[in-house]
Amino acid sequence: MPDPMRIRATIHDDQATVRVLMSHEMETGQRKDAAGTVIPAHFIQSVVATHNGRPVFRAEWGPAVSKNPYLQFQFGGAKVGDKIQITWVDNKGETRTDEVVIR
Amino acid sequence: MDGRRESRREALKAIGLVTVLAAVPRHALGQMAGAAAPGIQWNAAAFNAQTVDDALKALGAGTPTPTTDVSWGTTPEIAENGAVVPVSVTSKIPGTEAIAILIEKNPNKLAANFSFPQGTVPALSTRVKMSESSMVHALVKTKDNKYFLASREIKVTLGGCGG
Numbered sequence: 001m002p003d004p005m006r007i008r009a010t011i012h013d014d015q016a017t018v019r020v021l022m023s024h025e026m027e028t029g030q031r032k033d034a035a036g037t038v039i040p041a042h043f044i045q046s047v048v049a050t051h052n053g054r055p056v057f058r059a060e061w062g063p064a065v066s067k068n069p070y071l072q073f074q075f076g077g078a079k080v081g082d083k084i085q086i087t088w089v090d091n092k093g094e095t096r097t098d099e100v101v102i103r
Numbered sequence: 104m105d106g107r108r109e110s111r112r113e114a115l116k117a118i119g120l121v122t123v124l125a126a127v128p129r130h131a132l133g134q135m136a137g138a139a140a141p142g143i144q145w146n147a148a149a150f151n152a153q154t155v156d157d158a159l160k161a162l163g164a165g166t167p168t169p170t171t172d173v174s175w176g177t178t179p180e181i182a183e184n185g186a187v188v189p190v191s192v193t194s195k196i197p198g199t200e201a202i203a204i205l206i207e208k209n210p211n212k213l214a215a216n217f218s219f220p221q222g223t224v225p226a227l228s229t230r231v232k233m234s235e236s237s238m239v240h241a242l243v244k245t246k247d248n249k250y251f252l253a254s255r256e257i258k259v260t261l262g263g264c265g266g
Contacts (some may be wrong), residue, residue, distance in 0.1 A: 064214035072228035
């Protein structure tokens with residue numbers, strides 16, 4: 001099971017700002033190990049964020065996103081106590097979903 | 104005699120070809136980001152594109168209109184570490200539905216594609232890897248399927264490709 005994400009959601013007026021830090025190698029498939037063998041690509045391909053179940057943000061990623069990816073986005077119509085859920089899926093089909101309540 | 108020389112040439116050609124073929128898959132493997140994990144939406148053609156034009160084509164953008172209605176926020180002009188280049192993009196174009204980030208000198212040009220449903224601010228911050236100093240493009244897609252391209256150069260002191 002991959003490590004949990006760190007999600008922070010703050011609210012200003014009715015606009016929520018969400019900051020996410022994911023824990024992932026984001027291996028490009030370009031690097032070689034000491035023996036010269038190519039290290040296979042392993043990276044997050046899809047990120048979906050929902051606000052009380054409604055999709056508010058979606059991302060498709062290639063291997064050029066940095067290791068332990070950081071993401072920030074904003075959406076309207078949010079209030080304190082609302083739930084934000086974020087799911088990522090990587091190219092090996094591993095996935096992780098975490099949830100946070102806006103405060 | 105002539106025949107033998109001919110066959111020697113053929114043999115050499117064949118060896119040459121084998122060498123090329125042996126070199127290609129490794130190169131291709133290194134370049135190819137690969138296929139999508141099952142059940143998710145991932146534009147493999149765009150992510151595997153080796154040129155900016157091919158990536159734009161795969162995204163359906165064709166020839167996007169140049170624009171300056173994109174703010175780069177805290178994106179630096181000079182990044183010290185190519186492995187972690189902060190990129191921040193806000194589109195001021197009405198009806199923005201998606202923003203893609205393309206890095207001209209990376210092996211795979213498309214780094215990321217973000218989409219914003221109604222109610223979401225067309226803005227994002229993330230961090231990307233850059234192999235060397237390069238032009239970075241933000242491709243904005245609007246609701247009525249128009250495409251705009253904003254560009255900016257980011258200089259990298261230390262490339263993000265190595266160990």
